[in-house]
Each structure stands twice: as C-alpha cells, then as structure tokens.
Amino acid sequence: MTIEPGESQGEEMETTTSKGSLSDISAARLQKQPGNSALGVGLEARGVHAWFGEKHALANVSLDFWPGTVTALIGPSGCGKSTFIRTLNRMHEFIPGAAMAGEVLLNGEDIYAPGVDVTKIRLKVGMVFQKPNPFPSMTIAENVLAGLKLAQLKVDNKGELLEECLERAGLWSEVKDRLNTHGGALSGGQQQRLCIARALAVRPQVLLMDEPCSALDPGSTLRIEETISQLSSSVTIVIVTHNMQQAARVSDYTAFFLSDGGPGQMIEVGSTNEMFSRPKDKRTENYVTGRFG
Amino acid sequence: MTQAPAEIPAKREITTKPRFSDRVFRAVVTSGGLSSLVILGLILLFLLFNGYSTLKSQGIHFLTSSNWQAVVNDAGQFDAKNSHFGIAAMLIGTMIVAVIAVFIGVPISVGAAIYLTFYAPAFVKKIMVSAIDLMAAFPSVLFGLWGFFVLESSGEYWAKLLNKYFSWIPIFKLPAPYVNRSPFIAGLVLAVMIIPIVTSISREIFSQTPLDRIQAAYALGGTRFAMLRAVAFPYARSGIVGGVMLGLGRAMGETVAVYTVLNIVYQVNWHILFSAGGNVASMILLKFGDASPQEIKALMAAGLVLFVMTLIVNSLANLIVARTGKSGR
Amino acid sequence: MSTQEILETPAPRKPWAQTPIDKAKTAAIFIASVLIAMGLVASTPLSGKLAFAAIFFVVYLLIDFVVSFLKAGRPAAVDSLFRGLVTTTIIIAVTPIVSILVTVWARGHKGLHWTLFTRDMHNNAFTDPVSQGGLLHAIIGTFLLVFFAMLISVPIGILTALYLTEVRGRFTRPIDFLVQAMSGVPSIVAGLFIYAAILVPLTKTVNGIQGSLALAILMIPTVARTSQEVLKLIPSDLREAGVALGGTQWRSVALVVVPAARSGLITAMILGVARVAGETAPILLLTGGSGTKNYNVFSGSLGSLPNYIWQGFNAGTPESITRAWAGILVLLAIVVILFTAARILGNRKVGKK
Numbered sequence: 001m002t003i004e005p006g007e008s009q010g011e012e013m014e015t016t017t018s019k020g021s022l023s024d025i026s027a028a029r030l031q032k033q034p035g036n037s038a039l040g041v042g043l044e045a046r047g048v049h050a051w052f053g054e055k056h057a058l059a060n061v062s063l064d065f066w067p068g069t070v071t072a073l074i075g076p077s078g079c080g081k082s083t084f085i086r087t088l089n090r091m092h093e094f095i096p097g098a099a100m101a102g103e104v105l106l107n108g109e110d111i112y113a114p115g116v117d118v119t120k121i122r123l124k125v126g127m128v129f130q131k132p133n134p135f136p137s138m139t140i141a142e143n144v145l146a147g148l149k150l151a152q153l154k155v156d157n158k159g160e161l162l163e164e165c166l167e168r169a170g171l172w173s174e175v176k177d178r179l180n181t182h183g184g185a186l187s188g189g190q191q192q193r194l195c196i197a198r199a200l201a202v203r204p205q206v207l208l209m210d211e212p213c214s215a216l217d218p219g220s221t222l223r224i225e226e227t228i229s230q231l232s233s234s235v236t237i238v239i240v241t242h243n244m245q246q247a248a249r250v251s252d253y254t255a256f257f258l259s260d261g262g263p264g265q266m267i268e269v270g271s272t273n274e275m276f277s278r279p280k281d282k283r284t285e286n287y288v289t290g291r292f293g
Numbered sequence: 294m295t296q297a298p299a300e301i302p303a304k305r306e307i308t309t310k311p312r313f314s315d316r317v318f319r320a321v322v323t324s325g326g327l328s329s330l331v332i333l334g335l336i337l338l339f340l341l342f343n344g345y346s347t348l349k350s351q352g353i354h355f356l357t358s359s360n361w362q363a364v365v366n367d368a369g370q371f372d373a374k375n376s377h378f379g380i381a382a383m384l385i386g387t388m389i390v391a392v393i394a395v396f397i398g399v400p401i402s403v404g405a406a407i408y409l410t411f412y413a414p415a416f417v418k419k420i421m422v423s424a425i426d427l428m429a430a431f432p433s434v435l436f437g438l439w440g441f442f443v444l445e446s447s448g449e450y451w452a453k454l455l456n457k458y459f460s461w462i463p464i465f466k467l468p469a470p471y472v473n474r475s476p477f478i479a480g481l482v483l484a485v486m487i488i489p490i491v492t493s494i495s496r497e498i499f500s501q502t503p504l505d506r507i508q509a510a511y512a513l514g515g516t517r518f519a520m521l522r523a524v525a526f527p528y529a530r531s532g533i534v535g536g537v538m539l540g541l542g543r544a545m546g547e548t549v550a551v552y553t554v555l556n557i558v559y560q561v562n563w564h565i566l567f568s569a570g571g572n573v574a575s576m577i578l579l580k581f582g583d584a585s586p587q588e589i590k591a592l593m594a595a596g597l598v599l600f601v602m603t604l605i606v607n608s609l610a611n612l613i614v615a616r617t618g619k620s621g622r
Numbered sequence: 623m624s625t626q627e628i629l630e631t632p633a634p635r636k637p638w639a640q641t642p643i644d645k646a647k648t649a650a651i652f653i654a655s656v657l658i659a660m661g662l663v664a665s666t667p668l669s670g671k672l673a674f675a676a677i678f679f680v681v682y683l684l685i686d687f688v689v690s691f692l693k694a695g696r697p698a699a700v701d702s703l704f705r706g707l708v709t710t711t712i713i714i715a716v717t718p719i720v721s722i723l724v725t726v727w728a729r730g731h732k733g734l735h736w737t738l739f740t741r742d743m744h745n746n747a748f749t750d751p752v753s754q755g756g757l758l759h760a761i762i763g764t765f766l767l768v769f770f771a772m773l774i775s776v777p778i779g780i781l782t783a784l785y786l787t788e789v790r791g792r793f794t795r796p797i798d799f800l801v802q803a804m805s806g807v808p809s810i811v812a813g814l815f816i817y818a819a820i821l822v823p824l825t826k827t828v829n830g831i832q833g834s835l836a837l838a839i840l841m842i843p844t845v846a847r848t849s850q851e852v853l854k855l856i857p858s859d860l861r862e863a864g865v866a867l868g869g870t871q872w873r874s875v876a877l878v879v880v881p882a883a884r885s886g887l888i889t890a891m892i893l894g895v896a897r898v899a900g901e902t903a904p905i906l907l908l909t910g911g912s913g914t915k916n917y918n919v920f921s922g923s924l925g926s927l928p929n930y931i932w933q934g935f936n937a938g939t940p941e942s943i944t945r946a947w948a949g950i951l952v953l954l955a956i957v958v959i960l961f962t963a964a965r966i967l968g969n970r971k972v973g974k975k
Contacts, residue, residue: 051634059631090638091512096415099634112637117694123514133505137527150515150523152697195509202514311871318872322789325781329800329846330793332839336811339818404711412708421716423965428719430893430961432900433809434928435950438935439722442729447672485718492715516701539806546808548903553935574810578903589817596814600807607806611799 022248022288023277042067042236043088043125043206046103049263050083053097057083059263060102063255065206070228070237072247072272075257076292080264081240084257085208088238089125090118106205123151126204130211132191134183134198141179143194147202161201168234169197170227189220193227200235207231209239213246225250244288248276256284336600344594347378354379355594359561361580363588371587378591380573380598382561386476387572387599389565390551391544393480398487398544399537405488406495410502411517411525422496429489437553440482445554448478452566464565474556476570482554483547487540494536498529498617535613542606546599548574573599651689655682679710726951733948743913743925748934748942757949759915763830763926764953766919767909768895770834771841776891778838779845783890786846787853788861788875805843812839813904821908828910830919833926836904845894852886853879885967892964896957902928927953 043065050058058080065071073081086092087100090111103110111121134143144162148155155161162179166172171193175186183194192212199207209228213221228237228250241247247254254276255269268281279285286292311319348355350373358379364372405425409418452472459465502525510520551572557579558569571579577592577599584592640648659678662668668677683706691699733752741756785791786798816836825832856879864874880887910923911933927949934946 047632049632049634056631089512091508093636093638094508094511099636101632101635112635114637114641114643117698118638119514119516119697121514122512127512129505129508129512131505133503133509135506135509135523135527138523146510146523147513147515150510150513150519152519152700198509198513314872315870318870318875319789319791322781322785323791323793325778326785326789326791326793326797328778329782329797329804329842332842333800333804333807335819336807336815336839339815340811343818343822401711401714404708405715408708408712412705413712421712424716424719427958427961428722430896430957431722432902432928432953432957434900434902434931435722435726435954438931438946438950439718439725441935443721443725444718450670450672488715488718516697518701518704519697521704542806546806546811548808548810549932574808574903577810577814578906581907593814593818596811600811603806603808603811604803608799608803610806611802 022244023273042107043238044105045084045088046105048084048087048102048104049100050080050087050092051097051099052095056263058087059265061257061266062102063266063269065236065238066253067205067236068233069252070232070239070250071253071255072251073238073240073255073257074242074244074247075264075267075287076259077242078264079257079259081257082210083264084266085127085210085238085240088206088208089122089127091122091127119151123147123153123202124204125206125208126199126202127208127210128192128195128199128212131215132188132195134186134191134194136182136184138183139180140175140183140186140194143183144197144201146198151202153202165197165200168200168227168231169193170223170230171197187220189216189223192216192220192224196224196227196231200231204235206236206238209237211240211242214242221246244276244290248272256281256287258283258287333604337597340593340597340600343590344597347591347594348597351378351591351594356384356598357381359559361559361591363585363591365585371585373587376587378588378594380576380595382559383571383573383576383595384598385561385563386570387545387574387602389476389563390479390483390555390570390572391541393477393565394483394487394544395537395541396484397481398484398540399491401484402488402491402536402540403495403533405492406499407521407525409492409496410499411521425489425492429493433486433547433550434553436482436486437550440478440485440550440554444481444485445473445478448475448481449473452477456566464563466564467567468564469567471568472566473568474554475566475568476555476562477565479551479555479570479572480565482550483544486547486550487543490543491536491540494539494614495529495533498532498536498614499525502528529617532614532617535610535617538606538610538613542603542610545572545606546574546603547572548578551575552578647689651682651685655685679706682706683710723954726947726954729944729947730951731948733944734951738948738952742915743930744915746913748937748945749939750941752941752944752948755913755945757927757930757945757952759913759925760927760930760949761952762915762917763909763924764899764928764956766830766917766924767833767837767905767926768899770831770919771837771898772891772895774834774838775841775845775894779842779890779894780849780887782842782846783849783853784875786850788871788879801843801846804839805847807839808903809836809840809901810903810907812836813907815839816904817907828908828923829921830909830916830924833905833909833924834919836908837898837901840901840904841894841898844897845890848890848893849883849887852883852890855886856882889964889968892960892967896960896964899956899960900928900953902932905929906932927956 045061045063048058048061049056061084073085075081083092088104092098092100100112104112106121106124135146138146141162144165145158163172166175171190174190183191186194213224216224225246228239231237239251251272253269254272256267256275257264258267259265268275268279268284275284276288279288355378358377359382360377360379362375362377364375366372409421413421449472452475455465456467456472460467506524506528507520510524515523552575555570555575556568557571557575559571560569562569573595577595580588580592655678658681659674662677663674683703686706687699687703690702735753738756739758739761742759743755746755782797782801786794813836816832820832820835821828860878860882861874864878865871869877905926905928909926909929911929912923912925914925916922916924931946931949931953934942934949
C-alpha cells in the first residue's frame with residue numbers, strides 16, 4: 001500500500017512515497033531505550049477510563065511514558081486518543097458531565113488524588129492544542145511568558161528565559177526583532193511554535209501535543225516535527241496524530257487506539273519501528289497499512 | 294468560429310425579475326422596516342419644531358444657565374422678556390445620578406455576569422438568569438416606590454456612614470444635615486434598574502470568550518482568576534464598555550423612579566448625599582402639570598436635549614458592542 | 623500487559639468535584655464568619671442587618687483567603703478571593719429582586735379584596751378606606767392601552783424584523799442600528815412627542831389612543847429585536863426549500879418562515895407587552911386618569927394601573943398608599959404571568975408548532 005504523496009514536502013517525500021515507507025522512516029530514527037533518566041520517573045496511566053455524561057468514551061488504558069521519549073497516539077477519529085491525552089493533565093474535567101476512573105501517576109504520585117493542586121499538575125504537564133491559540137491581546141514576548149504571569153511564578157532573568165524558549169521552539173531567529181509586536185501577525189506554523197515556546201516557559205516535565213499540526217501546511221508541519229525531535233532530549237513528549245508518517249518520523253513509541261462502536265481502547269503499544277514493521281495485532285496492521293481509518 | 298477561443302467573455306449579470314407578489318411583499322416589509330427611521334425622525338422634528346422658539350430666545354443659556362422662570366404678567370399673559378429657561382442644573386443632575394448609578398451598578402453587574410458565565414452551577418445559573426431577566430421587565434414606577442419606601446432607609450444609613458468617614462472628599466460633604474431623598478439614593482435606585490441590562494450584555498460577551506484561549510490559559514497552570522485576567526477580561530473589555538454606556542443611557546432617561554425618590558430642587562448640587570437634585574426627565578414631569586403653553590415649549594426643548602443626549606450615548610454604546618461581537622478580540 | 627483478563631468497568635469518578643471534607647471546611651468558614659459578624663455587630667457601634675451583611679462578607683472573604691493561602695499559596699488564595707467577590711456581587715444583584723417581590727406582597731396584599739376587581743373609583747376618593755372602590759377601570763384601561771399599542775407595534779415590529787432577516791435590502795445596517803437606538807428612547811420623550819404631534823395640534827385633550835401610540839413607540843424595538851433573534855434561528859435551508867419548490871419569497875415567508883417562528887413571535891409580542899404595561903411617564907402626560915370605567919380609547923380620560931398607582935402614591939395617606947401597593951401587586955402579577963408565558967413559549971424549539 002502506498003501512501004499518498006503530498007502530505008509532506010522536501011527530502012522526506014522520497015522516502016514516504018516508496019513502499020514500506022513507514023517502517024523505513026521509523027527505523028531510521030535512533031531508538032531510545034526505556035530507563036531512568038535525569039528527567040524524573042515519568043508519567044504512567046493506570047487503567048484510565050473516561051466518560052462524557054453517560055457515554056463511556058475510553059476504557060481501561062494503561063500506558064507508561066518514559067522520560068525523554070516521544071510517544072505517538074494514533075488511531076481513527078473517535079477512538080479516544082484525544083480524550084486520553086486530556087486526562088493526562090486534567091483538562092478532561094472542563095467538559096460538563098465528564099467523569100473518569102483509574103490513576104495517572106506523575107513521578108509516582110496520583111494526579112487525581114484528593115488535595116492535589118491541579119494548577120501545579122498543569123505546570124508540570126504542559127499542553128499544545130490542535131489550533132494555534134496565542135493570546136491576541138499580548139505581544140510575542142508576553143505570550144511566551146504568559147504562563148509565568150498566569151501561575152504567578154517569579155523568574156530572575158526573563159530575557160534569558162524568553163530567548164531560550166523561543167530558541168528551543170525554533171522560533172527565535174524569526175521573531176527576535178519583533179518581540180514586542182502582537183502574535184496575531186505570525187503565520188499559523190509560527191503561532192503554533194509560539195504556543196510551544198509558551199508551554200516550555202514554565203519548564204514542564206511532560207509536553208502533551210493534541211494533533212499540533214492538523215491545522216498547518218506541510219512546510220510548517222516539518223518545522224514543528226524538527227522542533228519536536230530537538231525537544232525530545234529535554235522533555236517527555238506525548239503527541240496525538242492522525243498522520244502515521246508523522247508518528248513514524250517523530251516518535252520512539254507508538255500506541256494504537258481503536259473504538260469498535262463502544263468505548264475507545266488501546267489495542268497495542270510498542271516501539272514505533274515494530275508497530276509499523278511487525279505489529280502484533282491484526283487491527284493495528286490493517287490500520288498502519290492503510291486498509292481503514 | 295471566428296473569434297479567438299481564449300477571449301474571456303464579459304460577465305453576464307444574473308438577474309431575476311421579481312414577481313409582482315414579491316415586489317409588493319418587499320415594498321410592504323421595507324416600509325415597515327423604515328418605520329424606525331420615520332419615528333425617530335418625527336420625534337426629532339416635532340420636538341425641534343416645538344422647542345425652537347425657546348432655543349432661539351434663550352440661545353446657549355438654555356444649556357448653561359440654571360434659571361427657570363416662566364413669568365406671567367399682571368394681565369395673565371406670558372411675559373417672554375422676563376422669562377428665563379435654562380436647564381444646566383438638571384443636566385448636571387442627570388449626569389450626577391446616572392454616573393452614581395453606573396459607578397455602583399456596573400461592578401455588581403459585571404461581577405454577576407462573571408459569576409453566571411464562569412462559576413455558577415447549571416441550575417443556579419438558570420434561576421438567576423430568569424430572575425434578572427424578570428427584573429428587566431419590572432415597571433419603573435415599582436422601582437420608584439420600592440426606592441422610596443424600602444431602599445431609602447438603607448440608603449440614608451450608607452449616606453451617613455459615607456459622610457462620617459469621607460466628608461473630606463468634597464462631594465460627600467453636607468451643607469445641611471438632610472440625607473433623605475438625595476441624588477445618592479436616586480443613583481442607588483437607578484443602579485438597581487440598570488443591573489439587568491448591563492448584566493445580560495456582559496454575560497453575552499463573556500460567554501463568547503474563545504474556548505481555545507480559555508483552555509490554553511488553564512493548560513499553563515492558571516487558576517480561574519488568572520484565566521479571566523489573561524483571556525476573558527481583554528476579550529470582553531470593550532464590549533462591557535458598550536454595555537456600561539447602554540446602562541448610562543437608561544439611567545439618563547429615567548423619569549418616574551427619579552421623580553419618586555429624589556427631592557427635586559432646581560439648583561446645581563454637587564453634594565450627592567444632600568437632599569436636593571433632579572434630572573431633565575423628572576423635571577419635565579414635575580413642571581408639565583401646571584405649565585403654560587409657552588413653558589411647555591421650553592419643556593419640549595428640554596426633551597429634545599434629553600433625546601439627543603440619550604441617542605448619542607446609546608448609538609456609541611451599540612457601535613462598541615457590535616464591534617466587539619464581530620472582531621476576534 | 624495482559625488484555626486477556628476480563629475486567630469489570632469501574633464506577634465513574636469525579637476526582638475534581640468537592641469532597642465532603644472540602645464542603646465541611648466551607649461550612650465551617652461560613653459559620654465562623656456568621657459568628658464573628660454577630661459578635662462585631664453586638665460589641666461595636668455598627669448595627670443593623672446591612673452592617674451585619676457587610677461585615678459577614680468581609681470576614682468570610684478574609685478567612686477564605688487565609689485558608690486558601692495556607693493550603694495552596696498566593697495564586698489559589700487570590701482565585702478564591704475573586705470567587706468570593708463575584709459570588710457576593712450576584713447575591714447583591716439578586717437581593718433587590720427578592721426585596722421587591724417581598725415588599726410588594728407584604729404591603730400590597732392588605733389592599734386586596736374581591737370587590738377590587740368589580741368596582742371602580744367613580745364614587746370614591748383614594749383616601750377612602752381601602753375596602754371601598756376598586757381598580758376595575760384601571761385594569762380595563764391598561765388592557766385597552768396595551769391592546770391598541772400591540773395593534774400598532776406588533777405589525778411594525780415584525781415587519782422590521784422580516785426586513786432585517788428576510789429581505790435584507792440596502793437599509794439593513796442603518797435600520798438595525800436605528801432599532802437599537804430606538805430602544806434607548808426615554809419614555810418621557812415618547813410622551814412629549816405624541817403630546818407635540820397629536821395632542822396639541824389635533825385632539826387638544828387627553829384620551830387613551832395617544833397613550834397607546836406612545837407605548838407603541840416604546841414597544842416596537844422590543845418586538846423587532848426579539849423577533850429578529852427568533853427569525854435568525856430559522857434554518858436557511860427551510861427558506862431555500864420554499865423558494866426551490868418554485869414558491870415566491872412572499873409565499874416562502876408567509877407559509878414556511880413565519881409559521882415556523884410562530885411561538886417565538888408570540889414571545890416577542892408578550893415581552894413587548896410586559897415592557898410597556900407598567901410604563902407610567904407617557905401615560906401621565908397623555909391619557910388622563912379618570913376613576914370611571916371608560917371603554918372608548920378615542921375619547922375621554924382613561925384610567926390605567928400605572929395612573930392608579932401614581933394617584934394613590936401622591937395622595938399620601940396610609941389608605942391611598944395601600945391602594946397604590948395593591949395596584950402594584952396586580953400590575954406585577956400581570957407582568958410576571960406575561961414573562962413566564964413568554965419564557966415557556968420561548969423555550970420551545972423553534973420550528974415546532
């Protein structure tokens with residue numbers, strides 16, 4: 001099964017159009033091994049369920065996210081992958097009628113335990129959304145530092161932090177001369193990288209990305225993917241994507257979600273290379289080879 | 294084919310000749326639609342026509358002087374030479390009570406709107422919204438009587454406290470120890486009267502705050518207050534200014550409630566706690582009963598000034614509200 | 623990672639909801655604030671219900687602030703202070719409504735008696751004992767005033783709304799703007815206008831229809847704006863379906879759009895009536911306030927509820943003021959019934975009959 005060209009541009013095009021491309025792409029990445037790292041113990045989901053009112057949207061997902069790795073969540077729409085990622089930093093509870101079960105452990109402690117300060121959780125587990133959403137009333141610099149203002153954190157050298165975050169998000173060279181202009185004038189891809197910089201400024205341990213490229217053009221998508229690769233050494237990344245090439249290009253591990261009409265479930269998880277070359281489950285194979293979804 | 298094929302043909306205009314019944318329908322609906330223009334135009338025209346003689350004879354003094362005397366000579370005739378009509382005191386009084394109303398009513402309304410949009414549980418929200426909308430339908434004579442019989446005593450209590458602790462601020466001074474039926478109390482009643490409209494406009498604007506920005510603020514570890522400050526306030530700011538101005542317009546034009554509560558005295562009184570004041574609308578009602586035809590013309594001129602004032606304030610307000618509704622900010 | 627084992631679905635939880643301990647804490651802070659406020663009112667010169675309420679709010683906000691600060695730091699404390707503040711404002715905003723309803727009942731029900739609805743005031747003065755006379759003439763008058771105001775304003779209001787939503791000619795924007803501007807016309811100005819345009823040059827005396835005209839001016843914007851909102855909700859495919867079937871626009875509007883919006887348009891009408899039923903200022907200038915039943919709006923002084931209330935209040939004796947409150951009670955009951963009816967109709971889904 002060939003994958004349609006045109007999803008991406010540039011050098012990657014060559015590899016993506018050839019047969020068996022997904023496993024080739026993923027094999028080309030340097031596989032990171034799980035293990036302890038300086039980044040902390042990591043994020044673990046234990047038997048997570050999610051409901052919207054009466055609707056059981058997600059059933060029994062257990063998944064570990066190793067520090068310093070990129071984990072991609074793939075699956076057809078409606079499979080619960082976005083719901084799952086939102087349970088990881090407690091954004092799920094903003095939907096009226098939402099409920100959940102199970103545990104999410106951050107460095108071994110349940111983020112849903114009574115008495116946990118949810119704002120502190122969201123500082124440690126940052127999030128980037130589908131649509132770029134910079135604050136239009138703030139300048140570029142203010143946007144990057146918005147998290148500090150929101151959480152009332154004190155930082156000694158704001159200028160350094162500003163440069164560092166924009167640098168890490170791959171945006172510094174493009175905006176360094178107009179830090180005090182409003183973010184609305186940036187292109188969609190630049191806005192999304194601005195949002196990444198904003199999320200990095202509060203120094204999260206984990207960065208959740210909910211289809212961060214779905215509203216962007218292919219060129220901007222590639223820039224974001226580069227940014228993700230560079231970030232992965234310093235922050236744990238979980239990315240929801242419906243673009244399997246993207247999962248193959250950027251992630252170390254891949255989890256496949258599927259709903260058979262009932263609640264979404266995690267069918268299979270493994271190293272990205274294995275998931276795309278020799279998936280264990282027939283349904284995963286059907287999905288990654290493009291037979292449905 | 295003799296013509297070059299690459300030539301782009303001229304655009305054809307798509308025209309539909311409406312059927313006769315549709316043309317009649319459109320004409321009827323359009324004339325109905327234009328009625329608001331006609332009515333506003335007629336109001337302006339008739340008040341101008343009737344008030345013109347006063348405006349001409351008094352000139353700018355109509356707005357700057359506080360002298361209102363309709364003199365009748367010994368023969369029972371209207372004495373135009375010695376009569377003076379100036380509404381400065383009532384214009385200032387209008388602004389004083391309306392500004393007090395906005396000053397007190399707006400923080401309450403905006404706070405209530407924030408509570409209803411971002412804090413209230415669904416069932417509380419439903420009840421409160423119904424109650425506040427119902428209050429918008431209460432007749433002004435009811436607010437007037439309630440103000441006179443109920444709010445008056447609380448108002449006097451607050452007035453005495455303000456005078457006791459803040460009399461170093463000039464407007465809280467009392468020239469004489471009378472705090473009943475003061476502009477302050479009239480302002481309180483008007484504040485209550487503008488709460489429904491300012492609340493409902495603010496609520497509408499707050500509820501349009503883009504969800505993705507709200508989520509972004511929460512995802513950055515913001516508390517609800519931090520989210521409001523970073524996202525909702527900047528978004529809603531200008532719309533709320535518009536809502537405030539609509540409230541101001543309402544407060545400026547209120548007649549019966551002010552007439553009931555306020556001790557109408559024809560003088561400029563900046564001491565808001567002191568028992569004297571008035572506004573243009575209540576002055577018209579007060580003087581209308583036993584006014585001569587000439588004095589009624591002067592009252593028409595006063596009505597014209599009030600009409601133009603409220604029209605300007607309301608139009609500005611609507612422009613601001615409409616602009617906020619459309620733009621993304 | 624074994625997915626083979628058959629797992630029972632656990633019960634849904636809401637870990638973010640308040641726990642009983644949280645609720646108990648809130649209750650404790652509440653009770654402590656009440657006690658402290660009572661103590662302060664008893665031991666200091668501050669006195670009265672208002673002082674108590676003010677002290678209570680301040681004390682509650684303070685304790686809540688300190689507790690949150692100790693538990694979760696400054697941002698959480700500021701957040702909880704702000705929550706307390708906006709909760710206070712909604713309480714302040716709703717208090718007048720409760721106070722007004724309670725006052726009207728407490729003062730008005732003393733003046734209620736059955737003959738109130740069968741007699742008028744032609745043999746009685748407002749200062750007579752409350753059991754004498756009645757306000758039948760005022761109810762009839764208000765009904766007539768509002769009815770004729772409706773006859774004038776509802777067609778104009780709905781036509782305006784149709785122009786703004788269906789015809790959308792070149793005046794759409796200015797008219798939309800003017801309708802909004804018109805909703806801010808002070809009622810006394812509407813009264814002055816009719817006085818100048820009709821009473822002075824034509825009739826030279828008071829009568830009912832002049833009042834109806836002034837009320838109509840105040841009612842048109844309400845009817846037009848509410849109808850416009852309702853018509854906007856009619857899905858455009860319904861309109862297109864009408865036109866695509868070969869109907870003219872007129873038929874599509876008359877047979878499809880207006881019937882679909884019917885309950886909404888009735889709501890608009892009722893809200894307009896509720897808006898003007900108690901309007902007093904123009905009535906005082908234009909209609910007179912006869913105490914005798916008058917069924918003719920085109921001639922003679924016409925009593926009405928606002929006028930009855932006004933006369934009762936200005937007569938200034940305990941009897942007359944009780945009459946005024948009874949009048950307000952009747953008027954308020956009418957407004958509340960109309961408002962509730964509008965709510966019930968308005969809550970129905972657009973498009974259903």
